[in-house]
Amino acid sequence: MPKQVLSCTVNDEAAEVLVQPWDTLLDALRERMGLTGPKEGCGTGDCGACTIHFDGKPVASCLLLAMQARGHVVRTIEGLGKPGALHPVQEAFVKHGVPQCGFCIPGVVMAAAALLNENPHPTEEEIRYGIAGNLCRCTGYTKMLAAITEAAGAGAGRRS
Amino acid sequence: MSTVMKTTRDVKGIGLSIPRPDAPDKVTGQVQYVADLNPKGLLHAKLLRSPHAHAKIVRIDVSRARALPGVRAVLTAADIPQLKKKAPTRAHAVLAIDRVVFAGQPIAAVAADEVAIAEEALDLIDVQYEVLPVAADPLESMKPGAPPVAELGTEADTSEALAHGSVAGVTTEAKPAKAVNISQQARLQRGDVAKAFAESDVVIENTYRVPMVHQGYMEPHAVLAQWESSGNLTLWASTQGSFNTRSEVADVLELPENRIKVIPMECGGGFGGKIRALCEPITAVLARATNRPVRYVMTRREELEAGMPAPQVIIKMKTGVKRDGTLMALEAEAILESGAFSGAVLAVAGVFLASLYLWPNFDVKGFEVLTHKPSIAAYRAPVAPQTIFAIDSQMEQIARKLGVDSVEYRLRYLQREGDKMANNQPWLSNGGAEVLARLAEHPHWKKRAEWKASSPKGKLRGTGISLGGWLGGLQPTGATVRLNPDGSLQVLTGQVDIAGTNIALAQIAATAYGVDIDKVKITTGDTDVAPMTGLSAGSKTTYTVGVAVMQAAENARNQTLEIAAKELEASVHDLEIEDGKVVVRGVPDKGVTLASIGKKGNLYMSKVEPVLGTSHPAFSVQAPAFCAQLARIEVDPDTGEVTLHDFVVAQDVGKAINPLQIEGQMQGGAVQSLGMALTEALLYDDKAKLTNPSLLDYRKLTSADLPKIETIIVEKPAPHGPFGARGVGEPPIVPAPAAIANAIEDATGVRLTHLPLSPERIALAIAAKS
Numbered sequence: 001m002p003k004q005v006l007s008c009t010v011n012d013e014a015a016e017v018l019v020q021p022w023d024t025l026l027d028a029l030r031e032r033m034g035l036t037g038p039k040e041g042c043g044t045g046d047c048g049a050c051t052i053h054f055d056g057k058p059v060a061s062c063l064l065l066a067m068q069a070r071g072h073v074v075r076t077i078e079g080l081g082k083p084g085a086l087h088p089v090q091e092a093f094v095k096h097g098v099p100q101c102g103f104c105i106p107g108v109v110m111a112a113a114a115l116l117n118e119n120p121h122p123t124e125e126e127i128r129y130g131i132a133g134n135l136c137r138c139t140g141y142t143k144m145l146a147a148i149t150e151a152a153g154a155g156a157g158r159r160s
Numbered sequence: 161m162s163t164v165m166k167t168t169r170d171v172k173g174i175g176l177s178i179p180r181p182d183a184p185d186k187v188t189g190q191v192q193y194v195a196d197l198n199p200k201g202l203l204h205a206k207l208l209r210s211p212h213a214h215a216k217i218v219r220i221d222v223s224r225a226r227a228l229p230g231v232r233a234v235l236t237a238a239d240i241p242q243l244k245k246k247a248p249t250r251a252h253a254v255l256a257i258d259r260v261v262f263a264g265q266p267i268a269a270v271a272a273d274e275v276a277i278a279e280e281a282l283d284l285i286d287v288q289y290e291v292l293p294v295a296a297d298p299l300e301s302m303k304p305g306a307p308p309v310a311e312l313g314t315e316a317d318t319s320e321a322l323a324h325g326s327v328a329g330v331t332t333e334a335k336p337a338k339a340v341n342i343s344q345q346a347r348l349q350r351g352d353v354a355k356a357f358a359e360s361d362v363v364i365e366n367t368y369r370v371p372m373v374h375q376g377y378m379e380p381h382a383v384l385a386q387w388e389s390s391g392n393l394t395l396w397a398s399t400q401g402s403f404n405t406r407s408e409v410a411d412v413l414e415l416p417e418n419r420i421k422v423i424p425m426e427c428g429g430g431f432g433g434k435i436r437a438l439c440e441p442i443t444a445v446l447a448r449a450t451n452r453p454v455r456y457v458m459t460r461r462e463e464l465e466a467g468m469p470a471p472q473v474i475i476k477m478k479t480g481v482k483r484d485g486t487l488m489a490l491e492a493e494a495i496l497e498s499g500a501f502s503g504a505v506l507a508v509a510g511v512f513l514a515s516l517y518l519w520p521n522f523d524v525k526g527f528e529v530l531t532h533k534p535s536i537a538a539y540r541a542p543v544a545p546q547t548i549f550a551i552d553s554q555m556e557q558i559a560r561k562l563g564v565d566s567v568e569y570r571l572r573y574l575q576r577e578g579d580k581m582a583n584n585q586p587w588l589s590n591g592g593a594e595v596l597a598r599l600a601e602h603p604h605w606k607k608r609a610e611w612k613a614s615s616p617k618g619k620l621r622g623t624g625i626s627l628g629g630w631l632g633g634l635q636p637t638g639a640t641v642r643l644n645p646d647g648s649l650q651v652l653t654g655q656v657d658i659a660g661t662n663i664a665l666a667q668i669a670a671t672a673y674g675v676d677i678d679k680v681k682i683t684t685g686d687t688d689v690a691p692m693t694g695l696s697a698g699s700k701t702t703y704t705v706g707v708a709v710m711q712a713a714e715n716a717r718n719q720t721l722e723i724a725a726k727e728l729e730a731s732v733h734d735l736e737i738e739d740g741k742v743v744v745r746g747v748p749d750k751g752v753t754l755a756s757i758g759k760k761g762n763l764y765m766s767k768v769e770p771v772l773g774t775s776h777p778a779f780s781v782q783a784p785a786f787c788a789q790l791a792r793i794e795v796d797p798d799t800g801e802v803t804l805h806d807f808v809v810a811q812d813v814g815k816a817i818n819p820l821q822i823e824g825q826m827q828g829g830a831v832q833s834l835g836m837a838l839t840e841a842l843l844y845d846d847k848a849k850l851t852n853p854s855l856l857d858y859r860k861l862t863s864a865d866l867p868k869i870e871t872i873i874v875e876k877p878a879p880h881g882p883f884g885a886r887g888v889g890e891p892p893i894v895p896a897p898a899a900i901a902n903a904i905e906d907a908t909g910v911r912l913t914h915l916p917l918s919p920e921r922i923a924l925a926i927a928a929k930s
Contacts, residue, residue, distance in 0.1 A: 020276065036195075039195075041460065046856045076189070090184075094183040094184055094187055099186035105187055109187055133862075134863075135862065141862075141866060
């Protein structure tokens with residue numbers, strides 16, 4: 001089967017890339033665009049490690065075909081913040097010592113950032129459910145809750 | 161895996177809560193795991209796996225797969241001359257030769273230009289099987305006449321037990337009797353058990369059962385292999401021990417160790433599951449066959465179906481005590497189901513069962529049993545959660561039957577330092593009693609009657625407590641500490657950082673040398689350049705590598721002071737290091753900067769020796785570490801659903817080198833323990849096929865299932881630990897199953913002995929009782 005051209009916006013820049021028709025969006029990001037921040041922990045939408053923003057909403061990029069992103073706006077962890085200019089959620093994750101192995105972290109950060117965009121002042125219960133689609137095996141989630149709560153207090157949700 | 165520490169100036173070293181220096185790279189997705197590597201010419205590997213748990217391979221035809229465009233190699237066992245039929249370990253069983261012994265066992269391997277092409281090639285491999293009878297249940301598999309799992313004459317593998325270095329003084333026997341699938345057995349005895357039971361007033365007998373569970377690391381196994389034309393192999397690995405990986409691959413592929421370089425990439429979780437080699441040998445073979453870099457990343461389904469989970473543990477236990485509580489006798493039979501290959505830490509199970517409390521008479525038998533399931537490996541404090549579930553549940557029931565406070569009862573008979581363990585070794589200094597006593601002071605424990613009484617209509621509330629621990633591992637290691645020309649320090653080890661240990665090691669170096677932590681950079685080197693070191697396992701990284709780093713830093717400090725003493729014409733004993741300078745004590749303006757000493761060590765024509773501190777210690781004294789956990793729960797007796805309201809972890813860490821990282825370990829370990837208690841099980845049908853091979857059906861706990869985990873750090877110094885530190889990683893996974901079972905009994909009056917404590921089990925038990 002011939003490759004197809006995927007045109008979309010990735011991390012604020014216009015992107016045009018050749019993909020296989022069976023490539024998932026996660027495959028396209030990781031293997032075709034070199035954006036390896038989103039991780040594949042299961043490939044079946046159960047673990048959340050591949051969470052990205054799709055038109056601003058958090059989605060499991062392993063559950064979308066790459067071509068479904070045509071004309072859409074995609075943001076990966078690479079487009080959220082950089083060392084030195086971290087997003088408030090990232091800042092709080094560092095400060096609270098959240099990351100251990102780190103594999104789930106890009107997905108959790110993207111889920112949390114999306115939550116705060118939609119709901120700038122979530123309750124603890126809302127945070128719990130906001131990241132319930134993201135499995136983490138190292139942290140027990142406790143420090144994540146504290147960090148996201150602090151980021152909400154710092155006004156993370158008011159950033160676009 | 162290099163890290164540079166940047167903080168403000170008001171810091172020193174140990175005892176500080178400092179975030180991991182790689183945290184900014186982790187929260188921005190910059191950290192590289194194996195699957196993120198994409199070298200030029202990369203090929204992707206896939207393995208054809210057996211759909212049957214036990215079958216003869218009659219014929220394999222790979223011709224159609226080889227003909228598929230984009231396929232670069234298709235290999236079967238016939239293509240790999242190093243493979244032998246009596247594979248002693250899973251790593252040696254690279255591809256099945258003529259018989260498969262578990263569903264998911266690799267039979268053929270493909271390397272192709274794209275993953276999708278490799279997958280398509282698997283569909284084109286024709287295999288004809290002759291399906292054989294299956295040993296799916298360990299109790300059946302133990303019996304004479306059960307379908308044999310191992311090839312006749314295969315040796316039992318006790319290297320896992322050795323790798324964990326946990327128990328001395330117990331020998332396990334391989335291959336006894338006529339039961340073909342009993343691969344190891346052990347027995348620990350003391351006193352006269354029959355007489356003691358006859359003299360007992362309260363005898364309680366139970367069978368405890370803990371299913372196979374998966375370690376659950378979020379990063380599946382992955383490896384990238386590439387050969388140089390000179391015959392050297394490089395492996396980029398997700399491993400808990402790069403030197404161990406090197407040795408195993410060298411052994412399997414019959415290569416000299418110095419021809420293999422293992423580069424440990426960031427390890428996305430291991431928990432014991434990434435100690436042993438698994439997919440490294442076959443990936444290396446594919447890379448050699450194609451002369452291209454080959455990457456293999458296991459899928460989650462493969463992880464669950466064909467990873468190396470924790471064993472199923474079945475413990476038949478009988479205890480007898482006097483009416484006044486006096487412990488009389490313990491009898492136990494522990495069956496560890498290790499799947500298709502031997503490798504369970506059998507001795508640890510026996511020692512844990514009979515050594516925690518002061519049983520004057522005991523008889524503990526242990527059997528490792530093979531079945532047609534994936535072979536097992538370590539999982540964070542291997543077999544401790546399973547055995548503590550049994551013994552602590554038993555202690556709680558005894559206390560309830562006697563009508564005494566269960567914490568007081570445990571403390572009355574807990575073995576202390578100097579008491580003889582079941583293997584006749586004395587217990588070493590530990591904080592078992594201290595952590596339990598600390599937790600018993602917690603308001604949640606003191607107010608357990610109020611909590612029970614506060615149950616809303618239709619719900620039942622209860623509180624449970626449990627105590628468990630880990631003996632602590634040992635393994636030789638090494639470290640170097642260099643002074644750089646700008647006065648900064650460079651620490652090198654080969655130790656894989658799977659738990660935030662590098663920041664702790666840097667803190668140890670800073671304190672031992674006498675500089676601030678922001679002057680220290682620590683690197684985990686590959687197997688070509690780093691000092692040889694052991695596994696990141698057994699809760700021993702800080703305890704052992706910490707000593708090496710401390711001694712290397714002290715060694716570097718002494719070299720620095722000697723150079724300064726000559727320059728300052730002062731005695732070494734009058735010198736100290738302050739603010740980046742060596743100064744004469746009491747004469748603060750007389751000094752020489754570390755930078756100038758460092759510079760002279762690398763100056764053309766200089767006669768000053770460069771400062772290179774080294775240490776390569778071996779160890780003989782373990783540091784047991786204990787953890788107590790408390791759960792406050794609410795049970796819905798109609799549905800059996802358990803809601804966790806509060807969970808508290810108290811743990812003895814010896815000395816908290818970095819409390820922030822330690823809390824994270826305690827919380828994460830506790831949640832794995834809770835998962836084992838409440839939801840997790842690999843479920844097999846009667847043909848030994850996994851029925852829940854996805855993370856939807858293999859249910860791990862999420863943030864929505866859990867309260868915040870409260871942590872209480874207790875510091876009872878380990879006599880031989882660096883600055884008194886002892887191991888942290890494993891103890892917190894131990895107590896929760898018993899704590900939850902105890903809380904359920906407190907709430908509902910029913911005692912559950914089979915994990916997980918699922919709503920179905922709880923509701924049925926309550927219904928059966930009423």
